[in-house]
Amino acid sequence: MNNSRFLVIDKEILPDIFEKVIEAKELLRTNQVKGVTEATKAVGISRSAFYKYKDYVYTLSDSNVGKKVTLSFLLSHQAGVLSNVLHIISVNNGNILTINQDSPINNFANVNIIFDITEISKKLDDIIQEIESIDGVEKLEILALE
Structure with a gap:
């Protein structure tokens, strides 16, 4: 049994709400x-x-499907902590492209990492x-998953 948390589904079989959430997110983004x-x-x-689905519905870029996360x-x-995160990405053949880290506030820091997943040795999940x-x-x- 596949325990993947993500699926790629043709939008033609989904209810319209998912595409409308994507449209709303795009209006906000732009x-x-x-x-x-x-x-x-x-x-x-x-x-x-919108709030129910906004964090769960994404589009895939057709030109780079499955290349970057x-x-x-x-x-x-x-x-x-950050070193351990980077180590896991590295040992699974992820190629780090960018790292953005904010200064810690109240002992927590926001970090964004973009990495190439074309050569990963495990499922992204x-x-x-x-x-x-x-x-x-x-x-x-x-x-994002591109």
């Missing part, structure tokens, strides 16, 4: 609207539907679970 209320009104969905972390300000198990990784979120 600053074509002032806020969520305006975005949801423009695409014809409720704010509650952007992860966002909240890491505790402890020696070695397994790598993410391994990273989530590191002491000091308080939150992990997939921002």
Whole structure:
């Protein structure tokens, strides 16, 4: 049995709500609207539907499917936490492209990492679970998968 947390599904078989959430997110990303209320009104969905699905619906870039992933972390300000995250990516043949780290505030730092996943030796889900198990990784979120 496959325990993957992610699926690639043709949008033709999905309810329209998912595509409308993507449209609303795009309106917000490109600053074509002032806020969520305006975005949801423009695409014809409720704010509650938008908030329910916004963190779970993404598009894949057709030109680079499966090449890069952007992860966002909240890491505790402890020696070695970021190093442990990078180590897991490295030993699984992920190629780090960029790392952006904010200064720690209240003993936590926001970190974004983009890495190439074309040569990874495990499923991305397994790598993410391994990273989530590191002491000091308080939150992990997939921002983009291209």
